[in-house]
Amino acid sequence: MKRLLRPTLVRRVMLAMVLAFLLVWLVLMVRQLYKATDTQALDQNLQGLGSSLLASIAPIATPGEARAVVAATATLVNDGYRKLQAPGAVLMELADAQGGRLFLSPEAGQATLHGVDGSISDGLVDGQRLRLYRGHSARWTLTVAVPVLDPWWIASTMSGGLTIDMLIALPFVLLPLWFAVSRGLRPLHRLSAQIAARDADDLSPLGVTPRYAELRPLTDALEQLLAQLRNKVEREHGFVQDAAHELRTPMAVLSAQAHVLAMAVDAPQRAQAGHSLMQAIARASHLIRQLLDLAQMDRPAALAPAQHDVAQLLRQELASLAPLAFAREIELSLDAPDTLCHALDTHAFQTIIHNLVNNALAYVPRQGQLRLELLALAGGFRLSVADDGPGIAAGQRSLVFERFYRGSGHAAPGAGLGLAIVREAAKRLHGSVELADGIDGKGCCFIVTVGAPAARLPLIS
Template sequence: MTLWRRSLSRRIFLVVLASFVLVLAVLQAYMWLNFRQSLAVSQPLSRLGSGLGEALAAIDDEAQAVATVQAMQTIYGHLRLGGNPTGTLVFRLEDRQGRLLFSAPLLRDRALDAPPGRVSTMDMEGVPYWVYRADAGRWRVYAAEPERTLARVVPNNTRAVLPYLLIALPLVLVPAWLAVALGLRPLRQLTQRLQRRSPDDLTPLGFQPRHAELQPLAEALDGLLSKLKARIDRERAFIQDAAHELRTPMAVIATQAHALGGAADAGQRREAQQQLESAIARASHLTQQLLDLARLDDAPTAAAPLIDVAHWLRQVLADMAPAAMAREMDLSLVAPDRLMATVEPAALLSIMQNLLANAIGHTPAGTRIVVTLADTVHPLCLSVEDDGPGIPPGESAQVFERFHRGADPLTRGAGLGLAIVQQAAVRLGGEVRLGPGLEGRGAGFHLRLP
């Protein structure tokens, strides 16, 4: 049944039921406080006793006085909750000499002791009673009823109020359930549309709900489908580009392997072996870059450790120094002695390795390369600048695109290095931009991290 499953219908039923229980509790508290306030102003038993005393004061006949008290006993017994003929309000009539003339069955011949004109409390067989005594003419009349404690008042009030709440419960619950059922109908229609779509259909749903609460959901689903479609299209293009880029080194490897096998002398074998090793290195480098991009795209973000970025950079530059020295390049670092920051080392390493590899590999020998680390008020700023030929202005907008190698036919590489840099910067929550290099010449890549 829907009522016993986790559902909005069950939640509404429980909320409405809890609301009615809360209403009952609030009403009980209100009636109890109101009752206690009325007792502080005027005790109902005292008004009843004094009124009965005034009536008896005008009666001189004993039989008539007894009949009056008996009538009161019968009337108030039937007026009490539950309709008990013996009643919970009992009377006792005596004359001025203390001779018993009438006593309710509950009292039998029990003597009541109370000061005249006010309500007092006495114990009857373990039950506290309120007792009021009125002296009127020839008579002394007592009126007694059980003390109205919280334990006695609450059940009586519950019996009085609960039927009305039970009548109101379905009148509130049914409209609320209908409102939810009708309100969820567009959501069911949206679910049916999604179920009817094929897995390859990522076009917008085209669902325009009339309810304002469901419009953000439909827009979010359309936005998600659009992002998924763009992601899949990008991955398809990426796979096609990767296959195209790998085809060239694979073809070279196959050609040089065949040449190596058919070489007539040691010189031909040495040349074929060099070409083969170069092609294998290019294929290995391209494969590693593809793996780096895939890792940056899909790997979950781990908790970044706190590291000394200045010390870490010195180690990275020490690893890259041999390649720079082989081309007689001046590789230097401008950084503070110590700079602590919370950053993911693997992503930052991808950025630095690719920026330095580009600066070393795509600039002429003797180029000067400066790495600058600065900690401003909020972001962490890292720059790699050179004084080489730079990047033509017309290509600055495409340098971060995947497989973009520029217009220079002599440019080597797969065109993935700067794409990896940008993806790693996004992963770190920062941004990388291209600007002028040293003294306005060359290229400068500026990274800002939070």
């Protein structure tokens, strides 16, 4: 039963067509009812009938012949009314030039038809409303009265015939439409079966070129989705391999220093081995923390970002990093407005600040400069971190945001994850990061531009 009641596209199209037929039936009914109850059209028909009949008897000289023509016409017209089972009848009265009555329709009984010469007027006979025509010729005076039919009777009479016509036509429209829709959905069913038959790990392209243009957006979207999944899986595999490779070195150092510590025979050797062991632990801990940050940046945000004072957050983070800058005799400066409110993920923003500032402090030589600038933009803000350090070669600038990439010519320790984390954190804030020349054309300037949070799309997880 549930299967029968389940909504389908074919049923929806069929239902829409039935509703369209009902709408057409209603429009035709309204149109025909309007035409049937149009007083002006009724008067024109009455005028035409009376004028034609008067013109036909005008040449007749004898009363008997004129009476016969009018009687025959009245009988013919009323036979049509009776076939339609219309209430009332068409009444006709014929008089000579002196006003003597020659003929009166039997349906009128003893009533007299009082019309207005040369025009259409209203009348009433036995409670039946009439429209009357009266005309004169040289010999005869003719009065014709037609009943004003009840609109409900007209509607019920018309609806029966129109409904039968529409019901006859309906199957001849629905059957071809059902055939066309069912046949048109076959490629979609084949595509669905092809996808269902795939292995769970098969992310290869579909390789399907749909015959119908309406299906191409669907197949293009599926191909794009599969490409995104392939890229994500490839990045994850590469990330795991690179992480394993980067963790192998500090683990080997830890093992070696632990062995040296265990084999040390005097205090100086133990102190040196302990110091090396602590350095190896710190490096491994830093790498693991960066890996966790990168993994967190890859996950979609669970909650909508709240409003925060970005300027105040920036000042707080720089306050915690200032001792390191002072220790390296690096001039640290900030140019920012007093307040700058924006909805953002505070962890992502803090991650950007820590990685950019720590990178600069690691590479800028002593007595160097590090300048941060925060500017408000329409719907967002821009954060720039500039230094006068050794900089990055132009050929390497497109690669520095890749995971585990480290430029050549630098002795500073690191795993090459900091800028990759900055890029992912900027994306999480609906922004971007770019690299430009630093202070006075030397060093680097990282520019993070954050816009207003856009409508969130489903993320591939």
